[in-house]
Amino acid sequence: MRKLNIVILAAGKGTRMHSSKPKVLHAVGGKAILAHVIDCAKILNPHKIIVVYGYGGEIVREAFAHENITWVNQAAQLGTGHAVQQAAPFLDADADTLILLGDVPLVDVEACKKLIAQSDNTLAILSFNKPDPTGYGRIERADSGNVVAIVEHKDATEAQRNIIEVNTGIMAMPNKYLTQWLSQLTNNNAQAEYYLTDIVALAVVQGVKVVAEITADEWSVTGINSKVDLSAIERIYQSRIALKLLQQGVTLKDPARLDVRGALSCGRDVEIDVNCLFEGNVTLGDNVTIAANCVIKNAAIAAGTHIASFTHIDDTTIGENSRIGPFARLRPGTALAAETHIGNFVEIKNSQVDIGSKINHLSYVGDTTVGKHVNIGAGVITCNYDGANKFRTVIEDNVFVGSDTQLVAPITIGKNATIAAGSTITRDAPADQLTFCRAKDQKSIASWKRPTKII
Numbered sequence: 001m002r003k004l005n006i007v008i009l010a011a012g013k014g015t016r017m018h019s020s021k022p023k024v025l026h027a028v029g030g031k032a033i034l035a036h037v038i039d040c041a042k043i044l045n046p047h048k049i050i051v052v053y054g055y056g057g058e059i060v061r062e063a064f065a066h067e068n069i070t071w072v073n074q075a076a077q078l079g080t081g082h083a084v085q086q087a088a089p090f091l092d093a094d095a096d097t098l099i100l101l102g103d104v105p106l107v108d109v110e111a112c113k114k115l116i117a118q119s120d121n122t123l124a125i126l127s128f129n130k131p132d133p134t135g136y137g138r139i140e141r142a143d144s145g146n147v148v149a150i151v152e153h154k155d156a157t158e159a160q161r162n163i164i165e166v167n168t169g170i171m172a173m174p175n176k177y178l179t180q181w182l183s184q185l186t187n188n189n190a191q192a193e194y195y196l197t198d199i200v201a202l203a204v205v206q207g208v209k210v211v212a213e214i215t216a217d218e219w220s221v222t223g224i225n226s227k228v229d230l231s232a233i234e235r236i237y238q239s240r241i242a243l244k245l246l247q248q249g250v251t252l253k254d255p256a257r258l259d260v261r262g263a264l265s266c267g268r269d270v271e272i273d274v275n276c277l278f279e280g281n282v283t284l285g286d287n288v289t290i291a292a293n294c295v296i297k298n299a300a301i302a303a304g305t306h307i308a309s310f311t312h313i314d315d316t317t318i319g320e321n322s323r324i325g326p327f328a329r330l331r332p333g334t335a336l337a338a339e340t341h342i343g344n345f346v347e348i349k350n351s352q353v354d355i356g357s358k359i360n361h362l363s364y365v366g367d368t369t370v371g372k373h374v375n376i377g378a379g380v381i382t383c384n385y386d387g388a389n390k391f392r393t394v395i396e397d398n399v400f401v402g403s404d405t406q407l408v409a410p411i412t413i414g415k416n417a418t419i420a421a422g423s424t425i426t427r428d429a430p431a432d433q434l435t436f437c438r439a440k441d442q443k444s445i446a447s448w449k450r451p452t453k454i455i
Contacts, residue, residue: 003095004046004116005175007087010034010102011054011074016226022056024102025063026230029237030261030279033224034060036105038067043109044098044116050090051102052083079193080169081185088182091175096120098172099196101223105233107170108220114213119172123203125150126170127212128221136166137197139212147210150197154190165214167197168221177208245272253292267303291326299330302338319355337372354397367409368393377403377421384409388453396431 014023024034034051041049049067053060054074061071072086084099091097096119100107111126118124125147127139133153138160140149150167151160181199189195203210215221219236223229241264242255250266252258257274264278267286277295285303290296296313305318308325316330319338324330328342333350336342340353343360351368359365361378367390368382380401382393391409395401399413402421413419414431422438429435 002120003092004044005048005050005091005095005097006041006044006046006100007084007091007097008034008037008041008049008051008100008102009080009083009169010037010060011052011077011083012103013055013077014103014225017230018227022060023224024060025056026224027261028105028224028230028234029241032063033105034064034102037100037102037107038064038069040107040109040112041098041100044112046098047092047095048090050087052087079187079191080196081182081194081198084178084196085182085185085194088179091179093175093179096172096174097178099170101169103223103225104168104170104221105224106220106222106237108215108217111213111215111217111220112170112172115170115172118211118213119174121174121208123147123173123177123200123208123210124171125200125210125212126168126215126221127165128168128215128218129164130166130218131164133161133164133166138163139165139167141165141212145211147200147212148204150200152189152191152195152197165212168215169196169223170221171196173199173203177203177206180206262297273309285320294325308344365393367391368395370395371397371399371415373397374399374401376401377405379404380407381405382407382409386451388451 010024012023017023025032028036048070050070050072052072052074054077070090074083074086098112098116115124115126130136135153137150137152138156139147140151142148181202184202185194185198187194200210224233238259241260242252242258245266246252249268251271253273259277262278262280265283267284269287270284271289273290273292275293276290280298282296283300285301287304288301290307291309293309294307294311298315299313301318302320304321306323311325311328313330315332316334318336321338322336322340324342327344329347331349334348335352337353337355339356341358341360345362346359347364349366351365353370354372356372357370357374359376363376363380365382367384374395383406384390393407393409394412396413396415398416401419404422405419406424408426411425411428413429416432417429418434419425419429420434420436423436425435425437
């Protein structure tokens with residue numbers, strides 16, 4: 001296999017986005033537009049990825065600091081040809097180059113592979129047929145079918161404007177030709193820009209074969225230039241995810257009301273109701289059901305679990321056959337074992353809840369270890385924060401905590417203990433006993449000082 005360079009053109013300002021954020025950093029499916037293109041490039045296993053950036057400067061680079069990318073700054077936006085000229089010094093002489101566009105997030109890997117396969121001593125262009133080609137460069141073909149020119153809309157004659165086959169800007173060719181052609185580009189055109197498409201005419205003069213591969217998937221070559229475009233692409237992206245899920249056997253009550261902003265993996269017989277949002281990496285086991293209006297981020301939900309409506313889950317693992325919600329909030333660091341019940345208006349943060357335990361109503365459990373078969377009543381709060389520092393609560397197996405109780409950490413509630421309703425517990429509660437607290441008098445302490453943070 002020949003060595004491959006990939007050049008991604010991502011220098012445009014995106015004036016019609018009406019945003020101070022660089023266009024390529026706007027998100028589709030919860031991921032930057034440019035990130036989609038880079039991910040496509042990485043699948044193609046190139047020797048080198050070069051990104052030509054401009055507007056936004058270091059902001060764009062910083063967003064992808066974790067990637068192995070060669071960055072090239074196009075300080076002046078003088079056209080696509082000028083952009084690739086900036087990348088030319090970094091191209092490998094013995095490689096082919098695939099040129100991608102940083103604002104085309106749905107770029108198709110298979111279409112790119114076809115172009116690369118044809119680029120041996122050939123200039124290969126990706127095109128598509130557009131009934132209204134206004135604004136696009138037209139593909140001119142000879143009787144043989146080979147391409148003889150790409151004519152930009154503003155420079156086209158009336159006859160050329162009737163051509164419906166248009167250029168996508170995605171192309172592949174050997175670097176031994178590309179570097180020559182780049183050095184010969186001029187800006188003698190209506191825009192006074194250096195068009196990359198002018199390399200077609202240079203290739204024809206040189207006797208290099210030029211071919212165009214027509215794609216039927218217009219969305220895979222559609223660039224984003226405005227918030228209207230961004231919205232349209234987002235819907236297409238989501239509809240394609242929904243279709244894949246349906247084909248895998250997932251039941252979606254309404255595929256048009258699903259949003260996946262990351263990766264969603266589903267087992268068999270999963271059901272997802274309307275208006276659910278999945279972010280980051282989410283895994284749903286067999287027979288999981290997600291009711292309407294849930295937000296789930298970076299979570300693993302095991303088989304047989306039911307998530308009721310309006311539940312928010314973030315950075316959490318949930319064991320088999322659990323019942324969560326409605327209106328529950330599971331915050332980062334939460335791990336629930338099998339057959340746990342977390343009910344309405346319960347918030348859990350950075351806590352572990354063991355098998356069969358129940359926290360069903362109006363409670364806050366933070367920085368807590370909950371044992372097996374614990375029952376935590378309505379309105380219970382683990383007081384884990386003293387205003388400066390956080391402390392941990394331990395609730396051992398088979399504990400019953402009565403409603404409207406405050407457990408002031410650090411504290412341990414022993415096995416089989418019962419905490420009477422309405423208690424404020426400030427010391428460890430012994431196992432196998434009833435512990436209660438009833439205050440008779442209200443007192444104020446004038447000399448008390450609020451704790452300071454431990455360094």
